[in-house]
Amino acid sequence: MHLYDNLESGNCYKVRLLLSHLGIPFTKEDVSVVGDRDAQRGEAFFARNPIGKIPTLVLDDGTALVESTAILYYLAEGTPYLPAEKRARARVLQWMSFEQNNHEPNIATARHELVLEAEKPSAEQVDRWQSAGHRALRVMERHLTENDFFAAGRYTIADIALFAYTHVAPEGGFELQGYPRIGTWLDRVREQPGHIGLRD
Amino acid sequence: MHLYDNLESGNCYKVRLLLSHLGIPFTKEDVSVVGDRDAQRGEAFFARNPIGKIPTLVLDDGTALVESTAILYYLAEGTPYLPAEKRARARVLQWMSFEQNNHEPNIATARHELVLEAEKPSAEQVDRWQSAGHRALRVMERHLTENDFFAAGRYTIADIALFAYTHVAPEGGFELQGYPRIGTWLDRVREQPGHIGLRD
Structure with a gap:
C-alpha cells in the first residue's frame, strides 16, 4: 500500500495510526497542504x-481510496478496531461522521488556517469556528461522562x-482545560498498543 | 421505526428517500432547525x-441512531442500495464522507443561513461557502463525466x-447551469423507483 500523506494533517495521521496498530507495512510520500492545493x-x-x-x-491492486472515514473503515473491517x-458498526460510523461534519470543519480548519496558511482568517471567521468547535467538544465531553470510548x-x-x-x-485556539x-x-487513546504520535 | 425529522433538512430527506425506496414504514415528528437548536x-x-x-x-429496540451517513449505511446493508x-462499499463511503465534509458544510449551510435563519451571514462568509461549495460541485462534475453514478x-x-x-x-446561491x-x-436520480421529493 502507498499513502499520499502529510505530517501536519490529522486526517492522514488517522490512517498512519491505524496502520501502526494493525502492523501493516506501507510506503508514503508527502503532499503539500498549504496554498492552492x-x-x-x-x-x-x-x-x-x-x-x-x-x-x-493506493491499494495493492491500484485502487486509490480517498476520505479518512472510508479508508479507516476499509482497513478496520475484520479487525478489533x-x-x-451491525448496530455497533453504525455507532462507530455515527461518531466518525460527526467528526467529519461538526468537528473537523471547525477545529481542524481553524488550526490549519491559523498555524499553516500565510493569509490569516478574519476575527468573524475565528468566532464562527470557536462557537461550532466548542459545541463539538461539549458533545464529546457529555458522551465521555458515561463512556470510556466512543462506540x-x-x-x-x-x-x-x-x-x-x-x-x-489547542493549536487551533481551542483550550481543553474545561x-x-x-x-x-486522550490519555486512554495514547495508552493503546501500537500508538504513534502525529509526526512520528 | 421513528424519525425525528424536518422537511427543510436535506439530511432528514436522505433518510426518508431511502425508507421510501425500501418500502419501510415509519412514524415521524418534526423538530425545528432554526434559531438556538x-x-x-x-x-x-x-x-x-x-x-x-x-x-x-429510533430503531424498534429503542436505539437512537444519529448522522445521516450512519443511518443510511445501517438501513442499506443487505439491499441493492x-x-x-468491500471495495465498492469503501467507494460508497468515500463519496458520503466527501458530502459531509466538503459539500454539506458549504452548500447546505449557505442555503440554511440564507433562506431559513433570521440573522443573515456576512458577505465574507458567503464568499467562503461559494468558493468551497463550487469546488465540491467541480469534483462531482468531473466524476460524472465518466460515470453515471457515484459508486x-x-x-x-x-x-x-x-x-x-x-x-x-440554487436555494443557497449555487447556480448549476455550469x-x-x-x-x-439529478434527472437520473429522480427516475429511480420509489423516488420522493424533499417535502413529500
Whole structure:
C-alpha cells in the first residue's frame, strides 16, 4: 500500500495510526497542504483521485481510496478496531461522521488556517469556528461522562478519528482545560498498543 | 421505526428517500432547525442522542441512531442500495464522507443561513461557502463525466447522500447551469423507483 500523506494533517495521521496498530507495512510520500492545493496537485493527481484530497491510500491492486472515514473503515473491517455487530458498526460510523461534519470543519480548519496558511482568517471567521468547535467538544465531553470510548465500549476507529484533531485542538485556539473527560480519554487513546504520535 | 425529522433538512430527506425506496414504514415528528437548536431540543433529546442533531432514527429496540451517513449505511446493508463487495462499499463511503465534509458544510449551510435563519451571514462568509461549495460541485462534475453514478456503477446511498443538497443548491446561491453532468445525474436520480421529493 502507498499513502499520499502529510505530517501536519490529522486526517492522514488517522490512517498512519491505524496502520501502526494493525502492523501493516506501507510506503508514503508527502503532499503539500498549504496554498492552492488543487493547482499544486495537478491533473495527474486528480485523474487517479477525483476528490483530490489527502490522505489517499493506493491499494495493492491500484485502487486509490480517498476520505479518512472510508479508508479507516476499509482497513478496520475484520479487525478489533471495528466491531462486527451491525448496530455497533453504525455507532462507530455515527461518531466518525460527526467528526467529519461538526468537528473537523471547525477545529481542524481553524488550526490549519491559523498555524499553516500565510493569509490569516478574519476575527468573524475565528468566532464562527470557536462557537461550532466548542459545541463539538461539549458533545464529546457529555458522551465521555458515561463512556470510556466512543462506540462499542472499546477503542475503535471512532476514537482514532476523533483523537486526530482533538489532541491538537489547542493549536487551533481551542483550550481543553474545561473538558476533563476529554483529557482522560486522550490519555486512554495514547495508552493503546501500537500508538504513534502525529509526526512520528 | 421513528424519525425525528424536518422537511427543510436535506439530511432528514436522505433518510426518508431511502425508507421510501425500501418500502419501510415509519412514524415521524418534526423538530425545528432554526434559531438556538440545542436549547429548543432540550435535555431530554440530548439524553437519548448525545450529538443532538437530526435526523435521529429510533430503531424498534429503542436505539437512537444519529448522522445521516450512519443511518443510511445501517438501513442499506443487505439491499441493492449498498454493494456487498468491500471495495465498492469503501467507494460508497468515500463519496458520503466527501458530502459531509466538503459539500454539506458549504452548500447546505449557505442555503440554511440564507433562506431559513433570521440573522443573515456576512458577505465574507458567503464568499467562503461559494468558493468551497463550487469546488465540491467541480469534483462531482468531473466524476460524472465518466460515470453515471457515484459508486459501484449504479444508484446507491452515495447518490442519495449527494442528491439531497445538490438538487436544492440554487436555494443557497449555487447556480448549476455550469454543471451539465450534474444536471443529467439529478434527472437520473429522480427516475429511480420509489423516488420522493424533499417535502413529500
